[in-house]
Amino acid sequence: xxxxxxxxxAEQIRVEKMARGYGLDFFQTVFEMITxxxxxxxxxxxxxxxxxxxxxxxxEYEKLSKSYEYGLSKIYEMxxxxxxxxxxxxxxxxxxxxxxxxxxVYGHCDFFKNNQWFSRTDRKMMDTMANxxxxxxxYMDRYGYDVVEDFIDKxxxxxxxxxxxxxxxxxxxxxxxxxxxQEPVKQEVTPLxxxxxGYMDKYINPPEYLEKQREEIKKTETTEKKVQxxxxxxxxxxxxSPLEDWQQDILSIIRVESYYFAPQGMTKIMNEGWASYWxxxxxxxxxxxxxxxxxxxxxxxGTTAMAPTGFNPYKIGIELFRNIEERWNKGQFGRxxxxxxxxxxxxxxxxxxxxxxxxxxxxxxxxxxxMFIDEFLTEDFCIQNKMFVYKYNQRTNEYVIDTxxxxxxxxxxxxxxxxxxxxIIEVMDGNYENxxxxxxxxxxxxxxxxxxxxxxxxxxxxxxxxxxxxxxTIMDNQExxxxxxxxxxxxxxxxxxxxxxxx
Amino acid sequence: xxxxxxQRRFREIVKGxxxxxxxxxxxxxxxxxxxxxxxxxxxxxxxxxxxxxYGPKQQGGVGQGQGKPGDAVQGDPQNGEPGQGQAGExxxxxLLEVEVSYDELAEILGGxxxxxxxxxxxxxxxxxxxxxxxxxRPIGPESLRNFKASFKEALKRQIISKxxxxxxxxxxxxxxxxxxxxxxxxxxxxxxxVVFYIMDVSGxxxxxxxxxxxxxxxxxxxxxxxxYKGLQTRFIIHDASxxxxxxETFFRTSESGGTLISSAYNLVKKTIDEEYPIxxxxxxxxxxxxxxxxxxxxxxxxIKLLREDLLGKVNLFGYGQVESRYxxxxxxxxxxxxxxxxxxxxxxxxxxxxxxVDSIKTFLQKGN
Numbered sequence: 001x002x003x004x005x006x007x008x009x010a011e012q013i014r015v016e017k018m019a020r021g022y023g024l025d026f027f028q029t030v031f032e033m034i035t036x037x038x039x040x041x042x043x044x045x046x047x048x049x050x051x052x053x054x055x056x057x058x059x060e061y062e063k064l065s066k067s068y069e070y071g072l073s074k075i076y077e078m079x080x081x082x083x084x085x086x087x088x089x090x091x092x093x094x095x096x097x098x099x100x101x102x103x104x105v106y107g108h109c110d111f112f113k114n115n116q117w118f119s120r121t122d123r124k125m126m127d128t129m130a131n132x133x134x135x136x137x138x139y140m141d142r143y144g145y146d147v148v149e150d151f152i153d154k155x156x157x158x159x160x161x162x163x164x165x166x167x168x169x170x171x172x173x174x175x176x177x178x179x180x181x182q183e184p185v186k187q188e189v190t191p192l193x194x195x196x197x198g199y200m201d202k203y204i205n206p207p208e209y210l211e212k213q214r215e216e217i218k219k220t221e222t223t224e225k226k227v228q229x230x231x232x233x234x235x236x237x238x239x240x241s242p243l244e245d246w247q248q249d250i251l252s253i254i255r256v257e258s259y260y261f262a263p264q265g266m267t268k269i270m271n272e273g274w275a276s277y278w279x280x281x282x283x284x285x286x287x288x289x290x291x292x293x294x295x296x297x298x299x300x301x302g303t304t305a306m307a308p309t310g311f312n313p314y315k316i317g318i319e320l321f322r323n324i325e326e327r328w329n330k331g332q333f334g335r336x337x338x339x340x341x342x343x344x345x346x347x348x349x350x351x352x353x354x355x356x357x358x359x360x361x362x363x364x365x366x367x368x369x370x371m372f373i374d375e376f377l378t379e380d381f382c383i384q385n386k387m388f389v390y391k392y393n394q395r396t397n398e399y400v401i402d403t404x405x406x407x408x409x410x411x412x413x414x415x416x417x418x419x420x421x422x423x424i425i426e427v428m429d430g431n432y433e434n435x436x437x438x439x440x441x442x443x444x445x446x447x448x449x450x451x452x453x454x455x456x457x458x459x460x461x462x463x464x465x466x467x468x469x470x471x472x473t474i475m476d477n478q479e480x481x482x483x484x485x486x487x488x489x490x491x492x493x494x495x496x497x498x499x500x501x502x503x
Numbered sequence: 504x505x506x507x508x509x510q511r512r513f514r515e516i517v518k519g520x521x522x523x524x525x526x527x528x529x530x531x532x533x534x535x536x537x538x539x540x541x542x543x544x545x546x547x548x549x550x551x552x553x554x555x556x557y558g559p560k561q562q563g564g565v566g567q568g569q570g571k572p573g574d575a576v577q578g579d580p581q582n583g584e585p586g587q588g589q590a591g592e593x594x595x596x597x598l599l600e601v602e603v604s605y606d607e608l609a610e611i612l613g614g615x616x617x618x619x620x621x622x623x624x625x626x627x628x629x630x631x632x633x634x635x636x637x638x639x640r641p642i643g644p645e646s647l648r649n650f651k652a653s654f655k656e657a658l659k660r661q662i663i664s665k666x667x668x669x670x671x672x673x674x675x676x677x678x679x680x681x682x683x684x685x686x687x688x689x690x691x692x693x694x695x696x697v698v699f700y701i702m703d704v705s706g707x708x709x710x711x712x713x714x715x716x717x718x719x720x721x722x723x724x725x726x727x728x729x730x731y732k733g734l735q736t737r738f739i740i741h742d743a744s745x746x747x748x749x750x751e752t753f754f755r756t757s758e759s760g761g762t763l764i765s766s767a768y769n770l771v772k773k774t775i776d777e778e779y780p781i782x783x784x785x786x787x788x789x790x791x792x793x794x795x796x797x798x799x800x801x802x803x804x805x806i807k808l809l810r811e812d813l814l815g816k817v818n819l820f821g822y823g824q825v826e827s828r829y830x831x832x833x834x835x836x837x838x839x840x841x842x843x844x845x846x847x848x849x850x851x852x853x854x855x856x857x858x859x860v861d862s863i864k865t866f867l868q869k870g871n
Contacts, residue, residue: 041506050505055516056552058509066602133505149512156552291663294655311566390576391563399576402563413565423555447557456553 004031004089010253011099018282018501023361026109027123028084031102035091039075040064042088043363047080047131047259052136052253053145054152076299077101082114083123096292097299103282107275114365115270117263123185125260132253139246150249155254155462160422162232162255164262202327230427232441234258240430242466251464265420266368273317274364324376325356338349369417377413379406415445423449428472438465442473449473458484517601518611520550525615529722529863530856532714542602550601561592609729612722616863619870621730621818623696623785636686643683652682696731696785698724698769702753703792705742705762708749712825715853717754718789722863727787737774741767743797747774763797764790764834768808775816786817789866794824794832802837809842819847821866847871 004012012031019026041287044061045051067073076097079087087105089098112118122128140148230236234255238248264271280300288296327333331351340346363372382404389412391402402408415421424443432439438461442449454471462469462485470484479494530547566576577829597629604613639652657676661667667674668719700720738753739745745766748756771788779786796802814820824835835850842848851865852858 044506044509053505053509053512054507055513057506058511058513059550060505061506061510062513114507134548153552157554160554290665291659293662298655311564386567386569388566388568388570389563390566396575399563401570401572401574401576403564405570409565412563416564422556423557425555442555450556450558453553453556457555460553 004033007095008033008089008098012102015099015102015106015282015287018287019103019110019278020337021359022278022281024106024110024278026085026106026113027082029105029109030084030086031105032086033091035070036074037065039078039088039090040068042127043075043078047078050126050130050133052129052133052152053140054156054236055148056156074464079105079108079112080126081118081121081123083113085109085112085380086126094295096288096295099287099292100279100283100296100299103287104275104279107278110278111267111271111274111364115267115368116366117266117368121260121263124142128256128260132257135253136250139250143246148246148250149252152254154463155251157457157460158237158464159254159258160420161425162235162258162262163231164419165418172347180454185302224287229441231424233425233427235465236427237461243463243464247464266370269317269320269366269417270364270372271317272314273319273321274315276318277321277360316385320362320372320376320381321360323378323381325360327356328359329354329356331355366460370414373413373417377410382406382409397424403421423447425471432470435466435467436452437470440469440471442471444474448475450477454482455484455489456480458489459486464487517545517550517603518607519610521545521603521608522615525611526860529860530718543602543608545601545603562661567772600833605725606729609725611794612726612863615861616867618726618864618867621727621870622866623730623818634686634688635683638685639682640685641679641682643685647686649682649684653680655863656680656682657673677867695733695783696727696787697737697779698727698787698789699737699739699774700753701739701741701745701767701790701792703742703762703764703795704740704758705760705793705795706755706758707793707795707827707829708757708825712791712793712827713754715825715856715859716823718824718856719791719853719859719862720789722859723789723821723866726863726867728831731785739767739770741770745770761797762792762795763801764792765801765804765808768805768813772808774811775813781816787819787821788813788817789823791823791825792834793827793829794834795829796832796834799833799837802834804815805834806838808839808844809848814845814847818846818871819849819866819869822848822850822851823852823862823866826852 003009008031016029040061042049043064044057046270051057062071064075068075074090075086076090076093079085085105085108087102087109089101093101112121136148136152155253232255234251237243238251238255241248243251283296283300321342329352330349331337331353332346332349337349339345340349346402363376367375383406387409387410388404389402390399392398393400423445426443427438428441429439440461454473458471463486468483473480473482481492481494483490483492570576613620639649651675654674657674657680658667660677660680661674700716702713702716724734724736736750738748738750740748740753740756741762741764742758742760743763743766745763747770767790774779775786795804809820822835822838824831831852831854835852838850842850847869849866849869851862853862
């Protein structure tokens with residue numbers, strides 16, 4: 001890793017000044033120049049130079065470096081959400097690309113700092129990640145590489161079972177703060193304060209009454225555990241599984257890292273759209289020299305290009321931001337606009353409000369992808385961008401266009417974005433059927449789980465929970481409970497659902 | 504560099520998976536269809552980390568582009584996203600194929616079958632130079648001119664010098680715009696071993712028999728090439744007469760004529776004499792047939808050729824008799840009678856796919 005050559009330092013100063021001029025607001029941003037190999041390495045590790053040891057990063061590295069060597073893909077930039085913000089430039093890229101990347105990076109940095117979903121992320125994650133690595137390496141020295149790696153495999157298998165929208169997660173990572181030590185305060189039966197000596201106790205705090213109170217609390221405690229569902233499955237397992245200390249610590253580490261990456265997943269379209277919006281704006285408003293236009297256009301069209309029938313979130317992101325800007329500039333919003341049905345009037349609608357910039361800054365602060373699409377993906381936009389829903393055709397074994405209906409497109413897109421298009425699983429009961437078994441529930445939204453993956457994942461949960469694990473879901477239009485006890489995997493059909501409720 | 508360790512670990516796991524399923528890989532064609540210069544692509548069963556996820560086929564998704572409802576979506580929409588931009592979460596759990604180098608594959612093969620290492624005879628290896636294209640440069644021969652790069656340079660120059668008119672987009676490259684592919688020469692070790700694969704393509708050898716030959720020769724090849732810097736291969740097919748073909752033809756050809764095995768042996772002998780001086784080459788011959796020969800007279804001639812000519816020249820001569828639907832021919836029995844004691848002559852009977860493993864072991868366990 002090395003600092004920037006003088007000509008890029010000069011350029012950085014220029015780009016940064018320009019970005020601030022547009023109102024972008026970011027932490028100090030440090031650019032490092034790295035080789036393509038380092039780029040693949042860091043990218044494989046989620047952008048971080050140091051992670052805990054695990055073969056998954058090796059697999060990712062192998063994939064990335066191969067695909068670069070074969071010319072299939074190239075990572076131009078990488079930014080990490082930290083303070084200061086670290087960004088990497090790739091050695092040997094063209095000067096114009098480096099400029100573009102810098103402009104793009106300032107967009108991301110502004111987003112990281114200001115979007116509310118990032119407000120609780122750990123900005124010292126570089127150190128935290130390194131610290132996690134040290135801890136896990138220490139466990140490996142003590143308990144054996146294979147043993148620890150095997151346990152990490154199980155944790156990673158359920159790393160997505162967090163409550164992604166939990167607004168209260170602080171991102172705190174130190175061992176002391178792990179959730180085991182944050183048990184809810186125990187309810188106590190406190191005797192009434194008595195001023196005098198004990199002689200009045202018999203009347204003010206009758207022992208039989210206190211005993212009765214204690215029993216009642218006990219009763220509610222056990223039943224409470226039964227009724228409360230928990231979306232943060234990892235948290236539940238950390239608190240309630242019979243884990244060794246080191247296992248508990250590793251599961252906590254995995255959970256902390258999942259929460260760190262969660263906002264990036266929740267704002268992927270917006271974040272990329274925002275960064276692309278700003279690099280285009282800056283490049284075409286003074287950063288580009290005449291001689292660079294071709295290479296810039298070449299690169300830019302490459303990034304936002306789409307396969308004839310593909311879907312590119314970056315492209316949708318930038319187009320939506322532009323669309324919002326235009327609509328708010330022209331006043332194409334509000335009741336009057338919504339209710340206008342005259343085609344020519346709508347087409348020429350321009351109230352010259354000039355609120356566009358202000359609006360997109362507001363959007364970048366307060367929204368995530370789901371809200372972004374829900375509120376700003378209009379029918380006009382959908383038609384302009386030729387969007388459609390595709391589905392799998394069993395008979396011909398291919399994907400076909402299902403519909404171009406706006407409502408359907410939007411519904412599908414929102415479904416894909418909710419919880420990253422991953423099924424939501426929650427804990428229903430930690431003492432299912434009074435046998436200490438775990439009961440999980442899949443909040444069914446019309447799509448079945450992939451059975452083989454489900455089976456393997458449940459086996460992993462079982463190995464953490466140490467007792468049989470049950471999962472309630474709907475498969476093949478039937479409500480079912482699957483049960484894994486470590487050696488056997490069973491399916492229990494609950495009842496046939498009436499046809500009408502199949503959606 | 505921690506990721507390098509992770510990568511090593513990943514590769515160990517991959518190798519473990521291959522070992523676990525080794526028998527399956529040997530007897531199935533799924534991997535050998537994907538050969539590259541240095542690697543084989545092997546589909547690995549489930550090396551991803553299982554998670555709760557939606558089954559993709561039922562799910563569908565959102566796409567963009569032309570077409571009416573009912574039209575097929577081109578490509579696999581699940582992979583619609585271009586590979587650029589932010590690093591994201593480092594998830595990437597859908598690895599279906601992994602690349603394994605021939606060296607690693609040979610290592611696994613050797614370990615699983617407990618094969619002795621091959622001892623090459625003589626150690627001549629001559630280096631030659633090979634040309635490799637590496638990039639672009641502003642000078643070079645016309646035949647190596649890169650048109651796209653040259654026009655791009657010209658377009659750039661015209662825009663800078665303000666001679667580009669978007670309304671009349673004519674681009675005229677001048678000499679200094681030209682870009683040529685550049686190359687450098689790298690030393691290349693010359694092969695010092697050659698393998699002849701001979702196959703009987705007469706009517707009695709069916710598809711399944713040829714598939715067995717294909718699989719077996721792939722594994723033989725993998726093992727032998729590990730021991731030499733380079734390896735040449737020659738493919739000879741025969742029915743009533745023999746001819747040399749390329750690999751593709753070797754496995755495709757089907758004839759209906761009779762069988763004259765000596766024709767192939769003669770061709771091998773001739774080729775060795777003309778092209779492969781035995782003091783410089785390690786020579787391997789593998790002959791696959793269903794064992795039907797034209798006449799016992801020809802069989803006697805074959806044995807004479809083997810004894811007096813071929814075996815003195817080659818490191819190893821392997822005869823594999825593949826059982827066809829007409830049963831197994833007489834040739835192997837005849838060889839058994841008169842060839843039993845030769846050091847570098849090995850026979851193996853391959854009744855079906857499951858016996859490929861044993862057959863490879865038989866062929867290679869002498870280590871020559």
